Amino acid sequence: MNAAPENVYLPQAAILDRVVAEIPEVKTFYWRFADPAAQEAFRRFRPGQFAQVSLWGAGEFPASLPPSPTEAETFFTIRQVGSVTTALHELRPGDQFAVRGPYGNGFPMEDYHGRNLVFVAGGIGLIPLRSCIVYALAHRDHYQRIQIFHGAKTPHELMYVDNLREWARTPGVECHLTVDRAADGWDGHVGVVGSLFKRPGVSVPMDNTTAFVCGPPIMFRFVIRDLLAMGFEEKNIVSTLERYMKCGVGKCGHCCIGVAYVCVDGPVFTYQQIRKLGEDI
C-alpha cells in the first residue's frame, strides 16, 4: 500500500502531453503530473491498479492504468461514454486536469512466477490487461509461456495495434487475434474469442497456468465457460472489475458488491471470488 497522503480526496494537477486515437470513441491520453515529485511517486504503481481522474466541473471517474510501471510514460486509454470522459476527450495537449492514486490491489505478479500466463481480452478489456502483459514481458525470465488472445467486433476495433504487432514478433509470445466481422481485407480468424482456443495449432496449457480474462459481460461469461470446460480451476482465472466509484478508498460505498469493496479489495479478483460476490460482471 502506498503511503496515504494527508487528504486522500485531493488530486494533483496533471498536464496532458498528447492524444492518440486508438479505435472509434477510444483514445489514449499521455499525461504527467505538473509536480515531478508526484510523478516519481505515482510511477511505483502495480499492474492492475487504477487512478481517479478529475475533469474540473465535470467530475471524477476511475480509470485503469494501461501502462506498466516498467514503462517511462504514464497514460490512460479511455472510451468516451459519459459526461466526464467526454470532458477528457475534449482536452487538448497542454491542458490541465487532475489525478489521484494509484488505488486498488493490482495483480499479484510475484504469485505468478514460474507459471504460464494466458491473457484473454475482448475489445477494450485489453486496456487493464496491457499493464500486466508489458510487465510480464519486461520480467520475461519469471514466467513460462505467454499467450495473448484478443478479439474485437471488427478489425478497426482491435486495441493497441502497435503493441499487438510487437508482441506477435516477440519470441516466446503467442498472439492470437480474432474479429466478429471481417472487413477491409482481414484474412485472420473470424469468431468469438473463445473460438481461438480450438484453432489448429493453438494449445492452451492447463497445468501451472493463470488465465486473465477481461471484456464485456457476455464475452466474459462465455470465455469463463470455455476455460472451465477446458479444465481450468476457478482460482486460476483472474479478472479485474469495473464499478461506479466516487472515492476509490473504500468510503463512498458505490462499488461495494457482496462483501467486497472493489476499490480497496479489488479491482483484481479470482473467478472463485467473483462467483461469490453475487452480481453481474
Add this chain to the structure above:
Amino acid sequence: MKARIVARPDVLRIVDLLRADGREVLAPFRGRGRDTYFDTVTDENRGRIELHLPNPYYPPKRYVLPPIERLLRVERKNGGYEIEPTYAEPRRAIFGIRSCDVAGIHHLDRFYLGRDYRDPYYEKRRRHLFLVNFVCTDPERDIGEECFCLCTDTGPAARGQFDLQLMDLGDEFMAVAGTPAGEALFVHPIFHRGTPAHIARRRAILEDVRRRFKTTTSWFAAAIRYVSQGGVPEKTWEQIGNRCLECGGCTYVCPACTCFTVSDRPAGPDTIERVRLWDSCALSGFTRMAGGFNPRRARHDRRNRRFFRKLAHHFIQRELAMACVGCGRCAAVCHGDIGMPSVVEMIRRAPKEAAPA
C-alpha cells in the same frame, strides 16, 4: 469513570459552561407536534432546551458528516487550476445526544477513520466534538414505539464513547465522565460528590426502564446468521424488496449509514466547488455506470443491499459492530414497513416458513 451529582436547576449550566469554553452547543428542541430537532443554543432559545422528548428524526450525524459538504475549491488561473481543500474544524458540543446516536457516531469513527485510508474532513469535524450523552429514562417522552436499542446493545445508557453522560434521577442528575475532557468539567461547583444511594437509584431506574421498552425483541443474532450464511430464501429478499418504495428515507435518517456521492458545481465564473452529498444504496442510480450498465439487476438486489451491508458477519467483523444502533428511525419513516426490526423478523422467520412441511 468518575461520577458527580448535579441539582436539577443546574443542569443547563453545563450548556453555559460549554458555550463559555468557546463551543457551539447543539441541543434538542421541540417543534410542532412530534417534531423535535437539534439546533444551536443561543441566549434567546436556551430556556427552551428540552431533555425529555422524542429523539429527533434527523440524527446528529450531520455535525460530523453534513448532508452537503464542500471538499475542494478549484479556481482557474493562468491556464491552470488552483486546488484548495476546504476544511471545517468547528469546536462543538452536542448536549443531549441519545445513546443510540453516540453508538452511531462511534460507528462512523471506526468506518471513516479506520482501515487503510482516513477521511480528513470527517476527522477534522470530529476532533473537537464534545458529546454530552443523555440516558433515556422516561418511557413516555424518551422511548418511542420503534426504539430497540436493547436488542442492539447500545442503550438506554451508553457504556462509553461520550465525554459526559447525564441521567435523570428525579430531583437530581447523575453526571458520568467518559473522557478527561468530561472530567475536567467537574471542577465547577455545580458538580457535587454522590453517595451510594445515588448509585443504587441509577441501577434501579435502569432496571425499570429496560422493562418499559415497547419493541422488546429484535432477533439480530438469528438474522445475522441467516444473512451471513446465505440462508435467506430468495423469495424473502424479494418480499422485502417489493415493499421498498426507493425513497431513500431509511438511509437519510440512519445514524450509521456512510455512503456518499461526489459532484462538481460552479461557484463563480472561474471557480468550481467539489462537494460530497449523502447518497443511498436504495436508489436505482447508485451502482449504474456510465453507458447505462447496472450490475445490480433485480430491484431487490439494491433494495436489500442496505440490510446485507448492515447484517452480514463479514462487515460486522470489519467494523467491530453491526451498522445498526437500534434507534428505530428507519422503522418510523418507512412507508413499506421494512425498517430494521421488521426485516430482522422477516428474515428470522423465513427459513422456517420456506422449509418443506
